[in-house]
Amino acid sequence: xxxxxxxxxxxxxxxxxxxxxxxxxxxxxxxxxxxxxxxxxxxxxxxxxxxxxxxxxxxxxxxxxxxxxxxxxxxxxxxxxxxxxxxxxxxxxxxxxxxxxxxxxxxxxxxxxxxxxxxxxxxxxxxxxxxxxxxxxxxxxxxxxxxxxxxxxxxxxxxxxxxxxxxxxxxxxxxxxxxxxxxxxxxxxxxxxxxxxxxxxxxxxxxxxxxxxxxxxxxxxxxxxxxxxxxxxxxxxxxxxxxxxxxxxxxxxxxxxxxxxxxxxxxxxxxxxxxxxxxxxxxxxxxxxxxxxxxxxxxxxxxxxxxxxxxxxxxxxxxxxxxxxxxxxxxxxxxxxxxxxxxxxxxxxxxxxxxxxxxxxxxxxxxxxxxxxxxxxx
Amino acid sequence: xxxxxxxxxxxxxxxxxxxxxxxxxxxxxxxxxxxxxxxxxxxxxxxxxxxxxxxxxxxxxxxxxxxxxxxxxxxxxxxxxxxxxxxxxxxxxxxxxxxxxxxxxxxxxxxxxxxxxxxxxxxxxxxxxxxxxxxxxxxxxxxxxxxxxxxxxxxxxxxxxxxxxxxxxxxxxxxxxxxxxxxxxxxxxxxxxxxxxxxxxxxxxxxxxxxxxxxxxxxxxxxxxxxxxxxxxxxxxxxxxxxxxxxxxxxxxxxxxxxxxxxxxxxxxxxxxxxxxxxxxxxxxxxxxxxxxxxxxxxxxxxxxxxxxxxxxxxxxxxxxxxxxxxxxxxxxxxxxxxxxxxxxxxxxxxxxxxxxxxxxxxxxxxxxx
Numbered sequence: 110x111x112x113x114x115x116x117x118x119x120x121x122x123x124x125x126x127x128x129x130x131x132x133x134x135x136x137x138x139x140x141x142x143x144x145x146x147x148x149x150x151x152x153x154x155x156x157x158x159x160x161x162x163x164x165x166x167x168x169x170x171x172x173x174x175x176x177x178x179x180x181x182x183x184x185x186x187x188x189x190x191x192x193x194x195x196x197x198x199x200x201x202x203x204x205x206x207x208x209x210x211x212x213x214x215x216x217x218x219x220x221x222x223x224x225x226x227x228x229x230x231x232x233x234x235x236x237x238x239x240x241x242x243x244x245x246x247x248x249x250x251x252x253x254x255x256x257x258x259x260x261x262x263x264x265x266x267x268x269x270x271x272x273x274x275x276x277x278x279x280x281x282x283x284x285x286x287x288x289x290x291x292x293x294x295x296x297x298x299x300x301x302x303x304x305x306x307x308x309x310x311x312x313x314x315x316x317x318x319x320x321x322x323x324x325x326x327x328x329x330x331x332x333x334x335x336x337x338x339x340x341x342x343x344x345x346x347x348x349x350x351x352x353x354x355x356x357x358x359x360x361x362x363x364x365x366x367x368x369x370x371x372x373x374x375x376x377x378x379x380x381x382x383x384x385x386x387x388x389x390x391x392x393x394x395x396x397x398x399x400x401x402x403x404x405x406x407x408x409x410x411x412x413x414x415x416x417x418x419x420x421x422x423x424x425x426x427x428x429x430x431x432x433x434x435x436x437x438x439x440x441x442x443x444x445x446x447x448x449x450x451x452x453x454x455x456x457x458x459x460x461x462x463x464x465x466x467x468x469x470x471x472x473x474x475x476x477x478x479x480x481x482x483x484x485x486x487x
Numbered sequence: 488x489x490x491x492x493x494x495x496x497x498x499x500x501x502x503x504x505x506x507x508x509x510x511x512x513x514x515x516x517x518x519x520x521x522x523x524x525x526x527x528x529x530x531x532x533x534x535x536x537x538x539x540x541x542x543x544x545x546x547x548x549x550x551x552x553x554x555x556x557x558x559x560x561x562x563x564x565x566x567x568x569x570x571x572x573x574x575x576x577x578x579x580x581x582x583x584x585x586x587x588x589x590x591x592x593x594x595x596x597x598x599x600x601x602x603x604x605x606x607x608x609x610x611x612x613x614x615x616x617x618x619x620x621x622x623x624x625x626x627x628x629x630x631x632x633x634x635x636x637x638x639x640x641x642x643x644x645x646x647x648x649x650x651x652x653x654x655x656x657x658x659x660x661x662x663x664x665x666x667x668x669x670x671x672x673x674x675x676x677x678x679x680x681x682x683x684x685x686x687x688x689x690x691x692x693x694x695x696x697x698x699x700x701x702x703x704x705x706x707x708x709x710x711x712x713x714x715x716x717x718x719x720x721x722x723x724x725x726x727x728x729x730x731x732x733x734x735x736x737x738x739x740x741x742x743x744x745x746x747x748x749x750x751x752x753x754x755x756x757x758x759x760x761x762x763x764x765x766x767x768x769x770x771x772x773x774x775x776x777x778x779x780x781x782x783x784x785x786x787x788x789x790x791x792x793x794x795x796x797x798x799x800x801x802x803x804x805x806x807x808x809x810x811x812x813x814x815x816x817x818x819x820x821x822x823x824x825x826x827x828x829x830x831x832x833x834x835x836x837x838x839x840x841x842x843x844x845x846x847x848x849x850x851x852x853x854x855x856x857x
Contacts, residue, residue, distance in 0.1 A: 152827075155733030335849055344856055345849075415850040422842045443734075449823040452830055459834065 113197055113477040115264070116341050124340075125470055128463040135460020138453035139216065147219055150453030156446025157437070159217075160454060164436040166213035166461050168294050169429050171246065171287075172325045174206020176333065177253060178287040179326025183356070185280050192353060194346070194480035197260060198337065199330050201478050204253040205465045211250050213461055214243070238296045245290035252282045264476045291322035298435050306439035307377040308391045314435070317368055324360040325428045327353060328401075332421040335414060337479060345414040354411045357424070361402040365395070390430065390438050397427030510561050514695055528699045539698055540595055540603040541568075542634065543577035546627045547620050547654040547663055548609025552645040553579045555684035559691060560771050572694060575603070578622070589623045596637055604697065605638035607631065607666045610647040610654045614662030631669060640676045640703060641666060644690055649679035649711075650789035667710055678703055679710040683786035683793075686767050689715040709789070711761070719804060720757035720783055723765040726750065739780075750777060754798035756785030 142150045153160040176199035184192050215221050226232050227243050234240055256279050295318030298305055311317075331350050338345045372378050381391045401420035410416035437448065450458070473479055512525025543553075557564050568574040575595035581588045595603065609627075612619040617628030635641055643666040646652035654663035667677040680690050693712050696704045704712040721727065729735070729749040736744035737752055744753075751758065757765070760783060764775045777783055785791030785801070795801075 336845065339845065339848055339852060345853060347853075414853045415846060418849045419846050422846065447823075449827055450831065451824070452827050455827065455830055455834070 113480050115477055116474045116479055118474055120471055128467050131463040132460050135456045138456045152448055152451040156442035157448035161450045161458050162213050162217040164433055165458050167210045168432045168436055170206050170210045172322045172428055173329050174203040175322045175326030176329045177203030179323050181280055181283050186284055195330050197478045200257050201472055202333055204257050205468050207250045207253055209461045209465055238293050242290045242293045245286050249286040252279050255279045256283055260476050292319040294318050304440055304442050306387050308380050309435045309439040311371050313367055313371045320364045321428055321431055327356050328421045328424045331417050335418045347414045350417055351411045354405055354417055358402050358405045387439055390434050394427055394430040394434055397423050513561055528695055538573045540573045540575050540599040542575055542603055543606045545578050546609030546611045548647050550579055551684040552608045556687045558770050559687040600637045602639055605634055605641045607643045607648045608645055610651050610663035611669055612661035613664045619661040635670055635675050642678045644680045645685055646681045646683045646786055649681040653793050656793045676703055677710055681787035715763045716761045720760050720762050720765045724757050750782040753782045754800055755782030756791050756801045757783040758801045758803040759791055760785040760788040762787045
């Protein structure tokens, strides 16, 4: 274990208050949703039963929260102990990302009071991809909290926890579960069939979603490490990030080859140049994947914190757009259905993001998460 | 009279033992009984002495219920009335007529007191002493009141007999009244088989159940057998997936209608009508109103059929959660609103801006740290 230490410092800072205010506004809309129903705050409808809550909070949210998964894969499955200092902050972000995705599902389910039925084995539908996603994510949330638990226990007792002995089992689960549900998040949209534009609909969706999620995991680790260093005035972890960043272009090449190979084989690439919203979004999405590939292909760029961060930003946007395109922009349920997230609906998503940032700030300051050097000033 | 009975005996049934057992087993399965009950039903149906006598009375009706029974094929009507039951009196099917028939009815009632099944088709007018429907000079109200106390059980067939049907529609000029209301308080068991017409098999199954077990099937609070009227038509409708997916025919002949979408918006009463049309269908050829493209009009449901206008949307039952729970129903949803787009644009702009500033800062910090 690296010597992780709490960052320390005041909890109530300017940024903290800003995110707190957004969270409070969101809580107002949340209470409205729980009293007057989904229709009172959202624009979701029979044609678009999934809005930004599923698309952003769950699909994008859990992809961004793949840091824990990707790092566990690298450190434990491929035995690269040198990256260990990055595991805890990645796990923390994953834990919040997934937990809040779980919360979002609860908010999103119209009859939320029936959610317990998902866990009753005698109602299990073994053919349901959605059920697999639901159970998998639910279990993974628990696994993430257990994976992160040594951090709490260390902070409390000051010694290594006994949970560590069992940890290998949970780490294995923590690698297995996201592999299952991140691909299933793609399978979900296979079911959309003709309603989804051929630019995104393909039987390859599970594979592209999985590769994209793993890539996002490493990207988010770079992003979050850089932001932490910047925010808490700590030195950049460029050395370790440089090595890590080599994985990304490799994954990106695989991703793009499958993506374009598939579209070309189905003969649908022409749709990208139609000049309509879907075509343009497809182009933008892929530019945001190709740019970081070009940047990170150069060894010099991989050594620069700025370039690493820039490519991480591009790639996160690209991954976000890939998911938005697949779930909302490329999706057309038929005439008469429209969807654009309503104000209240958006605020609830912003609240989920803010809550994640707030919790991250508190945890990092109070618990031994970041590997310790440098003093916090913020 | 005797000649009539001998006629019945001499008619060859034309049904092999094997076919007959098949029919009985199918009936058992249809009623939700184990297939092993088939032989039992066969035994009950063929035991000549046990053949229960049936008196079929007609009130204010259109004979549609008798007609629907003519369309059944397993068992066929002739098999039913010749082999399974002893149909002693039915105005539509009597071979005799006039006083001869009336006399035979009176005789059968006396002979089989407490054992025969009384089937009532049509509503009973009670206004002005029931003068609006007379048989052999006697109001049907009186005939019912005389006959019912002597019957083992009364089966009211069709919407008219079970809740009033067409004759009871406002302003109900004849005071058309359902059978069970007239017999209220007499303790005579009444079974309702509503429908306009009801499915013949719902009637046959009820009769065969009685023949086999000597008791009535389980009934709901409206005296309807639960095996047939336990569920809403909507629950088993072949167009239900369209309802759940929000795909509706909005007008007759529109694209949705031609594609076989849900008929709810055309006024289909399936969501508030308890019947088994969607699973049992009619005429042994799998047809029923909804699969021909016409909405169900709730013929068997009191307060729906002949009462609510044809194209008024139904009150969907069983989807509305209790008022204490938050609502979940949203129709087509809103498109972009200026506020929502502005908010999304501001947030996206802020995020991009913050990203750009962060990239710049990382660059500056990096230089400092070097």
